[in-house]
Amino acid sequence: MSDADDAVDRELTMSRAMVESIAHEMRANEEVFYMGEDVADYGGIFDSTQGLLDEFGRDRIMDVPISETAYLGAAVGAAQEGMRPIAELMFVDFFGVAMDQIYNQLAKNTYMSGGNVNVPLVLTAAVGGTYNDAAQHSQTLYGTFAHVPGLKVVVPSTAYDAKGLMHNAIRDDDPVMYLFHKRLMGIGWMPAPDGPKTPVPETDYTIPFGSADVKREGADVTVVTLGLHVHRALDAAESLAAGGIDAEVIDLRTLVPLDTETILESVRKTGRLVVVDEDYRSFGVTGEIIASVADGDLDALDAVERVAVPDVPIPYARPMENEVIPDATDIEASVREVVSGE
Amino acid sequence: MSDADDAVDRELTMSRAMVESIAHEMRANEEVFYMGEDVADYGGIFDSTQGLLDEFGRDRIMDVPISETAYLGAAVGAAQEGMRPIAELMFVDFFGVAMDQIYNQLAKNTYMSGGNVNVPLVLTAAVGGTYNDAAQHSQTLYGTFAHVPGLKVVVPSTAYDAKGLMHNAIRDDDPVMYLFHKRLMGIGWMPAPDGPKTPVPETDYTIPFGSADVKREGADVTVVTLGLHVHRALDAAESLAAGGIDAEVIDLRTLVPLDTETILESVRKTGRLVVVDEDYRSFGVTGEIIASVADGDLDALDAVERVAVPDVPIPYARPMENEVIPDATDIEASVREVVSGE
Amino acid sequence: MVSLGRMRELYADMVTARHYEERLQEEYLEGKQPAFDISAGPIPGELHLAAGQEAAAVGVCHHLRADDTVTAPHRPHHVAIAKGVDLKRMTAEIFGRKTGLGKGKGGHMHLFDPDVNFACSGIIAEGCPPAAGAALAAKKRNEDSVAVAFLGEGAIDQGAFLESLNFASVHDLPVVFVVEDNDWAISMPKERVTDVENGSDRAAGFDMPGFRVDRDDALAVYEAAGEAIGRARDQNGPTLLEVQVHRRMGHFMGDPQTYRPDDDEEAALARDSIDRLESTLRDHGLGDDDLSAIRGDAEERVEEAIAWAKEQPQPAPEDAYDDVFVNPPSGVTTEEPDFDLAGGDDR
Amino acid sequence: MVSLGRMRELYADMVTARHYEERLQEEYLEGKQPAFDISAGPIPGELHLAAGQEAAAVGVCHHLRADDTVTAPHRPHHVAIAKGVDLKRMTAEIFGRKTGLGKGKGGHMHLFDPDVNFACSGIIAEGCPPAAGAALAAKKRNEDSVAVAFLGEGAIDQGAFLESLNFASVHDLPVVFVVEDNDWAISMPKERVTDVENGSDRAAGFDMPGFRVDRDDALAVYEAAGEAIGRARDQNGPTLLEVQVHRRMGHFMGDPQTYRPDDDEEAALARDSIDRLESTLRDHGLGDDDLSAIRGDAEERVEEAIAWAKEQPQPAPEDAYDDVFVNPPSGVTTEEPDFDLAGGDDR
């Protein structure tokens, strides 16, 4: 292992970083196992388990029937026995066939038992669009899960974060929903933007939940976002910088717990808030962030904009999908609006 | 039928008003039928179908297996054939066993078909706590459903509204989720507060979706709420009036579409906003309303407060349930805060 | 053959469970008379009592050890008693007290006792997958513990149960699914909602043995369950076991049961598995004194639990904010390490 | 016995479907070579092709009328063709064009053609309940139309399917569940995930007849389906029908299939139901000319549809905002009536 004090220059894709932390935890703890559809021989449709079958075998990298309620529920049961399952929902969009296990058992058993039972389960799922997979395979559903009390919700945007957050997730004694964006994984057949591939230490390390990361400092406007849109916001910030607007970009990294402090601090500095999200606009992430700021320090807030998927299912055809999923230009436009609008 | 111009003084409970509109629509249109668990002989656990079996028989008031995915999906299929099913989920808390049919089929088929297919289905469900039924039977989940594009979401608070909104729901060619609060129904074994029992015309009438109702006019503060909490907010307003604070109480009546205009108008008048909700606080209704106002007219907003279920599952025991479900005193306190806080 | 000692144990738990439900009914109705208000009295909310279903619970659970897992549905008391759940803390939970199994957060449909691996869910059939998961854990750990999921006959049409049959079967898990057939799912008689007469007929389609004990008889259940649990413990895979029971009360307290034919209710009351076992015990030589001694002990145990529970402190309102997570919400770490990341200029 | 005319029709649809999939494969790979980028080219997103599964589609759908309903899963083209879905508008949809069945909003997993009552869902088994619902509507309306739900063998472990068996059976609905068994669910061979060898074995547990056609043979399917659909049309209830088919291509385009043994793929390619039907047609006297005439027509139809589709206009970006609802979001009324409500002073 490399010394953490040495400069780290090994770069990994986000999927390699995730897999590395899973493998590390599986070596360290026999109670960790992974279950999901096509996670064994295939290595995960989105490379989430690439190579793990070879090292750990079928008992610990388990293919399961297309019965999400049964296998997610089985993971809940195994976790309550003290094992530490990682269960994958291939696309987050499939949550509806197993939402009761997620919502009424996984998320609530700890509370309903007065803390006598805990469920150390990591539920992973692929999220996001941008490749024309239409309404049933392109959602992020960030708001849907963050609204559920009892689940910690993690959304990494870089390889470095993905690894540290995964270590933290597996070691956490509570249920963690770990949502990885397909477009960021670095899958051969779905080219990632440049940002998510980062230097990643070989050693294990943990990133605390509830610590948003200022991915770019800026003085004029606060852009709060997560997942893929961290990179789109950074792109927008570059263009805006050329035009003299200095945007701060905050990567939430976890939705639950939510790091309101870092956001408030930034808004107190900039006075302007743009929230960017790949989930549906209404009753979701953008509303929560804006309300938290309004509730926390209304006086600090001079202007606000929401950039999210308008309230329509994700359309298939390219011109329409491009229209509804915010891109850097959309973010730029909204930033210009809050900056000029006063 | 009474002449609409005559004063209406017949009072009905909310459940009688709902049942009356359903019966009316069933008489008028053979394609309307009702399916759910215990809706036939039992008449609905929360009186939602009381008396209908006698008039319409088992074919149109159908008991179904405890297979929510199968029967809600069957309702989707029948609606796509042009029938107009009303399907009941006994408690909204059970949505997780059938969420795929609700979210990925019912809500999206119209869009995915480019409008070639429509799904005129009314999905009814009982919501709410206040009677110590604990974490799996006490939720409202308002935000969860309002976040789904493709569903209209209705939450009546009085018998008058319940009837008009139900007529509108059944005649609507789109999917409507109709959430009735158990505590408002006027069920023998669960005493309702005074408010929901109102005069109800015998004639049929429709209340448009997206029209919030100012249930009390006031100059000092805008209280936005829905369902049971309309009545708690009205109680709070009475007490506050005694102390010289004049609260306006807005009943949303539908979450989708959301009547932002009425809210903005009121906030422009009062400058102060308190949003009261029986759903979980984060990533839900309170966030959306506040963000909509901030987005729509930030300058109009001088002070804001959220009153909702803190982000915990609903606890069973009385002292704890009372603590987490907002009551009139909680609303009063928040109103006083926004009024004094400037 | 079931030994006399074991028969006495079954009987003792049956009368305990029966007395328990009868006493809870009384306590529940306090403050709810004459006008029934579900939120009034010492036990508010829904209450599903299991009087008439004791044979299934004791016949199955008396084969189980503390490290075997049981998941029960919304009607859990008889199963909890048979599994050895702490009766005092369970009762305190039902009364919503701070020292209850769930500190008053769960209530009667959500009893969790990790000491004897007992859990509940109020959502139909959703206890089945976790039971399969407990069995999976045992298998992975090479332990010989087993898991049992209880469900009602109305629950056999729910996806969670049906998927669990396949999941357990294809992974050869040490789990037994026990269907308590009391003929009713609230107001719906089983023939209105289920295509097969016997739930156990579903088993073959999942390559699993299925048995039905078609009378409300603790000893017959005990023998059938012995086989099923033995198969599981010997790593021979899952079993579906259905047991005919009877519902002596309404679905929940306050249920007017207007949908229920009088003769159905009378028949349920007449066919009492406790009477049946009692007469078997008499055949084995037990007399009035022996039987009333057992019943006396059971009643005392129940009274003690209820008395204890009622003395327990109420939770404080602010206790509601605890126990959403066992870890602080920030997870296991609170500080991010500091690496010098070459090229990681966007961090 | 199947008439020669009907055999020719089956054959024509099979070669149409096969040619269609082969041509879509070509179109799909355009812009995706040499480096495969799922979002590039004229057809982006996932594409699941059904080459090798034609026998199931034609054998079943040639018993159906336009007013019979079919729901298909993520792999729908062969079924759509056999059901008579408008090929041009379906192709335009796959190319994401404005004149497509769904105006470019749905894509290949979401083909809806109300003219022939065809619908899809990309979520495993979730087309089953709506098919049962269409059958329920027919029954309520006293019409003799029927419904058919297609699903893969991997889908038979999903709750939506299993619940639908009971729902259909207990309500005696005119619906047929058709399982296309191609041995694989993406990378998972059926023995790894399903306890029974034949999906049709599940039927008995739901009091429903179950049949399996264990060879990839359009005529055998046609006969078995005729019985099943006949039962439904005569109001004799639902049937579960499983058909052995083969997957000639990857699960989706771009699937490396590294998990698949070479001999499995070779066997799939060798066992071609089109060849099989072709030789039967030859036994019935058809010669090269006849067969290539049919194939020629089929190819022409496919080429025409693809050419037409590619000429169609792209949707405008702002079209994305339409069609969430068919009614204006405010619903059917826009004005509230004005009653004089006595005592309703809080309104």
Ligand SMILES: Cc1ncc(C[n+]2csc(CCOP(=O)(O)OP(=O)(O)O)c2C)c(N)n1
């Ligand atoms: C998914 C779901 N649907 C519906 C209910 C409401 N419900 C509670 S108990 C019950 C009837 C259960 O019948 P059965 O399984 O036979 O058990 P019994 O009550 O007879 O013991 C129903 C429908 C629920 N709790 N969960």
Ligand SMILES: Cc1ncc(C[n+]2csc(CCOP(=O)(O)OP(=O)(O)O)c2C)c(N)n1
């Ligand atoms: C509920 C759900 N889980 C998982 C998936 C992902 N998925 C799509 S196709 C497929 C395999 C389906 O196998 P099978 O039913 O045999 O159909 P085939 O692809 O072989 O035609 C899976 C797992 C899905 N679409 N929906």
Ligand SMILES: [Mg+2]
């Ligand atoms: Mg029952």
Ligand SMILES: [Mg+2]
């Ligand atoms: Mg398959």
